Amino acid sequence: MRKFSILLKQLIFCPSNIEKTKVIIDYLNDVDIEEAGYTVAALTNNLKFKHIKAYKVKQIIKSKVDSTLFDLSYDYVGDLADTISLIWNKKPKNSHKKYSFLEIITILNSNDLDLEKFVTDFLNNNNLDERWAFIKLLLGGFRIGASATFIKNTLAEYGRKNKDDIEKVWNGLSPPYLNLLKWLKDEGGYPKINLNETFHTMMLANSFDLNKDANKISPENHIAEYKWDGIRVQVLCENNTIKLYSRTGENISSSFPEITFNSRELVVLDGELLAGKNFIPQSFGELQKRINKKKPSKKLLDETSVFIRLYDILFFEGKDIRNENLIVRKQKLENFYSKYLLNNKFDISEIIPFSNFQQLEKIYKSLYKSKFKEGLMLKRKLSLYISGRKKNLWLKWKRAPKYIDAILMYAQRGHGKRSSFYSDFTFGVFDNNNIVPIAKAYSGYSDEELVKLDRFVRENTITSFGPVREVNKKLVVELAFDSMQKSNRHKSGIALRFPRFHRIRWDKPVNETLLLNEIKSEFIN
Amino acid sequence: MFIEALNAYIDPIKPVDKAIITHAHADHAKPNHNKVLATKDTINIMKIRYGENCAKKFQAIEYGEKININGLGITLYPAGHILGSAQVLLENKKNKVLITGDYKTKSDDTAQSFELVKTETLITEATFGLPIFKHPEPAEEIEKLLSSIKLFTNKCHIVGAYALGKAQRVISLLRKKGYDDIIYLHGAIEKITNYYLQRGIKLGKLKKVTKDDVHNLKGKIVIAPPSALKDKWVRKFPDVRYCLASGWMIIKQRVKQSKIELPLVISDHADWNELTNTILNSKAKKIWLTHGRTDALEYWCKKNNLNAMALYLKRDD
Numbered sequence: 001m002r003k004f005s006i007l008l009k010q011l012i013f014c015p016s017n018i019e020k021t022k023v024i025i026d027y028l029n030d031v032d033i034e035e036a037g038y039t040v041a042a043l044t045n046n047l048k049f050k051h052i053k054a055y056k057v058k059q060i061i062k063s064k065v066d067s068t069l070f071d072l073s074y075d076y077v078g079d080l081a082d083t084i085s086l087i088w089n090k091k092p093k094n095s096h097k098k099y100s101f102l103e104i105i106t107i108l109n110s111n112d113l114d115l116e117k118f119v120t121d122f123l124n125n126n127n128l129d130e131r132w133a134f135i136k137l138l139l140g141g142f143r144i145g146a147s148a149t150f151i152k153n154t155l156a157e158y159g160r161k162n163k164d165d166i167e168k169v170w171n172g173l174s175p176p177y178l179n180l181l182k183w184l185k186d187e188g189g190y191p192k193i194n195l196n197e198t199f200h201t202m203m204l205a206n207s208f209d210l211n212k213d214a215n216k217i218s219p220e221n222h223i224a225e226y227k228w229d230g231i232r233v234q235v236l237c238e239n240n241t242i243k244l245y246s247r248t249g250e251n252i253s254s255s256f257p258e259i260t261f262n263s264r265e266l267v268v269l270d271g272e273l274l275a276g277k278n279f280i281p282q283s284f285g286e287l288q289k290r291i292n293k294k295k296p297s298k299k300l301l302d303e304t305s306v307f308i309r310l311y312d313i314l315f316f317e318g319k320d321i322r323n324e325n326l327i328v329r330k331q332k333l334e335n336f337y338s339k340y341l342l343n344n345k346f347d348i349s350e351i352i353p354f355s356n357f358q359q360l361e362k363i364y365k366s367l368y369k370s371k372f373k374e375g376l377m378l379k380r381k382l383s384l385y386i387s388g389r390k391k392n393l394w395l396k397w398k399r400a401p402k403y404i405d406a407i408l409m410y411a412q413r414g415h416g417k418r419s420s421f422y423s424d425f426t427f428g429v430f431d432n433n434n435i436v437p438i439a440k441a442y443s444g445y446s447d448e449e450l451v452k453l454d455r456f457v458r459e460n461t462i463t464s465f466g467p468v469r470e471v472n473k474k475l476v477v478e479l480a481f482d483s484m485q486k487s488n489r490h491k492s493g494i495a496l497r498f499p500r501f502h503r504i505r506w507d508k509p510v511n512e513t514l515l516l517n518e519i520k521s522e523f524i525n
Numbered sequence: 526m527f528i529e530a531l532n533a534y535i536d537p538i539k540p541v542d543k544a545i546i547t548h549a550h551a552d553h554a555k556p557n558h559n560k561v562l563a564t565k566d567t568i569n570i571m572k573i574r575y576g577e578n579c580a581k582k583f584q585a586i587e588y589g590e591k592i593n594i595n596g597l598g599i600t601l602y603p604a605g606h607i608l609g610s611a612q613v614l615l616e617n618k619k620n621k622v623l624i625t626g627d628y629k630t631k632s633d634d635t636a637q638s639f640e641l642v643k644t645e646t647l648i649t650e651a652t653f654g655l656p657i658f659k660h661p662e663p664a665e666e667i668e669k670l671l672s673s674i675k676l677f678t679n680k681c682h683i684v685g686a687y688a689l690g691k692a693q694r695v696i697s698l699l700r701k702k703g704y705d706d707i708i709y710l711h712g713a714i715e716k717i718t719n720y721y722l723q724r725g726i727k728l729g730k731l732k733k734v735t736k737d738d739v740h741n742l743k744g745k746i747v748i749a750p751p752s753a754l755k756d757k758w759v760r761k762f763p764d765v766r767y768c769l770a771s772g773w774m775i776i777k778q779r780v781k782q783s784k785i786e787l788p789l790v791i792s793d794h795a796d797w798n799e800l801t802n803t804i805l806n807s808k809a810k811k812i813w814l815t816h817g818r819t820d821a822l823e824y825w826c827k828k829n830n831l832n833a834m835a836l837y838l839k840r841d842d
């Protein structure tokens with residue numbers, strides 16, 4: 001545990017990526033392969049202990065220390081590992097037996113684990129840094145400035161291998177990644193995975209920048225498609241068995257049992273899941289009724305239909321075709337579609353014809369009023385399907401946002417990076433003489449603005465309930481948002497999609513903002 | 526804080542007629558008051574910072590020397606926070622009120638040692654008023670700086686430390702550990718450090734950093750105000766290891782946010798244990814909490830059957 005805690009501490013205290021890479025590589029060379037593998041799993045958030053839940057650990061700690069003081073401390077610090085390691089006030093005795101890293105992993109995985117006893121003993125017998133690393137290991141969510149992508153890139157550097165090759169097998173492997181590490185150390189071949197049971201990390205787009213990117217777009221080199229406002233999904237099928245994954249690789253098949261087709265050979269498709277019948281999309285709010293319903297009722301299935309609009313194909317007739325270019329893949333998608341998918345659950349994303357950029361811009365501008373099209377996708381015809389956000393291949397040109405003025409009502413301290421600032425805000429608008437909440441926003445402001453907002457909250461607090469402060473209703477903020485929908489779940493009757501700060505109107509009086517019914521008539525038709 | 530019986534303020538943030546100043550930190554000592562009552566050191570440092578005429582009249586009193594105004598006794602006691610820092614005891618026949626100001630009870634060779642004062646009402650600071658704040662021994666923290674110099678022999682170690690108090694304490698701690706190399710100072714620290722020297726505090730060989738130095742500071746220590754670690758000044762140095770001496774550095778997420786590579790948990794304020802011990806040992810029956818994280822201390826007092834309330838002063842914490 002000592003080496004692991006030193007590694008974590010070195011990483012969190014090291015602002016330079018070059019040095020971080022070096023620190024990780026040194027560690028990998030130092031420890032044995034199994035320990036290295038579990039550490040890689042932990043740092044990429046793939047090490048899960050099924051008996052351990054954050055709330056249970058919190059409960060245990062709160063039963064051992066003053067629970068009010070714990071809550072106040074956690075509210076202030078914002079990081080559970082920092083809070084627990086610091087609030088624990090036993091000085092460790094050196095005499096006690098210390099468990100090795102691998103022993104700890106084994107114990108945490110065992111079925112007859114006495115979590116309370118183990119956690120308490122560990123905290124009693126280890127120093128501050130080890131306690132901190134232990135809680136991080138237990139609960140994941142490291143926040144030490146080394147993302148999963150960064151760790152994978154570091155592995156590529158460690159083994160002098162191509163990082164796309166690591167990504168291709170990554171989701172099919174599991175901790176402690178012995179085959180992967182052996183291959184990286186040139187002690188074994190390229191790892192084999194079960195292709196039909198593996199989510200293949202999606203290819204993502206970078207944001208389109210009108211100033212920089214416009215002159216690069218041409219009908220010779222690019223195709224344009226609509227960006228639909230649903231959820232991106234990956235469909236796998238082999239031996240007539242379907243698996244459906246969300247963008248993060250979560251298996252969501254059981255929520256959408258109506259998505260079926262037959263294919264004996266492995267096929268992997270990429271598309272957008274949308275609510276709607278006869279391929280006419282409905283709002284994201286409709287789709288939301290289906291998300292996270294693991295066993296949807298027959299009634300729900302009847303009321304809210306879904307379909308998938310296909311963008312791409314990764315495997316075709318059992319073969320990996322990610323190294324074919326987009327035009328070839330689109331052709332194969334058409335082939336596959338006409339053979340297997342002519343049902344009411346799939347259609348193909350249309351390609352928007354254009355002969356110059358001006359035409360494209362006109363279409364883009366017309367999207368302002370659209371409810372379901374989030375923008376345009378501009379894809380290089382020769383792009384291979386590469387996991388992650390590769391530069392210069394796919395660009396998303398998001399529809400221009402809409403704006404409303406709203407009044408700050410409540411503030412809550414953020415977690416993590418902003419834990420000492422009031423950074424999560426609730427906004428409302430006037431409905432007759434009352435102010436009703438319409439949106440929460442926690443992004444879009446600068447660091448300096450955050451400091452000012454924090455001061456505003458502290459100086460204008462009326463009451464506080466737990467971590468939430470209610471403030472004097474006198475600050476107006478112009479919020480940007482992507483779209484507005486009707487919603488019965490909210491008191492205001494509306495829901496905003498992706499609200500964020502646009503401008504803080506320190507100057508604007510609250511009585512000059514639009515009323516709720518005025519907002520409804522402007523944005524909802 | 527306004528004391529009605531005296532018609533005077535303690536650490537006022539705006540110019541007033543009569544001010545009692547606990548210590549010379551900028552958030553407590555402001556210029557342009559009419560009359561200032563404080564320790565000799567506080568007055569001298571105020572003059573260095575703001576000029577000889579930063580108040581119309583100064584009255585210096587010794588620690589423990591009681592003066593009477595309008596039937597109210599005023600006595601200053603050492604607060605252990607920085608050189609010249611004081612707690613203020615106000616008393617009449619019926620009542621005793623102690624205002625701690627900023628304080629710490631841990632030993633510090635660059636400040637007069639904290640003195641515990643028994644009182645009926647205690648107005649205490651609460652900067653580190655959460656049980657997560659337990660400052661380690663400063664000597665252990667300084668050891669980390671010394672081993673870092675040995676490990677990163679190519680890097681200039683720039684240590685962020687407040688110009689008044691913290692900077693001199695860090696230097697003194699280094700000397701105590703036997704570090705006898707020249708310690709370099711950012712310009713903003715020089716004047717006040719000279720005052721410490723003049724007061725007989727031993728800080729060894731010091732030198733103000735000049736343009737010519739910056740390339741010859743491999744493995745050396747430079748002390749600078751924390752703000753200098755973020756401004757253009759620091760870019761002049763070719764290979765820097767960023768260090769910061771502060772009680773906040775005990776929270777690792779904080780260290781990460783501030784992009785500090787070597788945190789040194791050295792504080793001029795009382796930690797949780799010092800705060801709670803002082804509250805108990807003062808035997809106060811009423812406790813008012815100001816200046817910092819008051820909610821946890823208030824809860825703790827009530828749990829220990831002490832009458833406590835938070836006092837909100839209009840000031841940033």
Ligand SMILES: [Zn+2]
Nearest residue numbers: 548550606627
């Ligand atoms: Zn101070």
Ligand SMILES: [Zn+2]
Nearest residue numbers: 550552553627
């Ligand atoms: Zn202060």
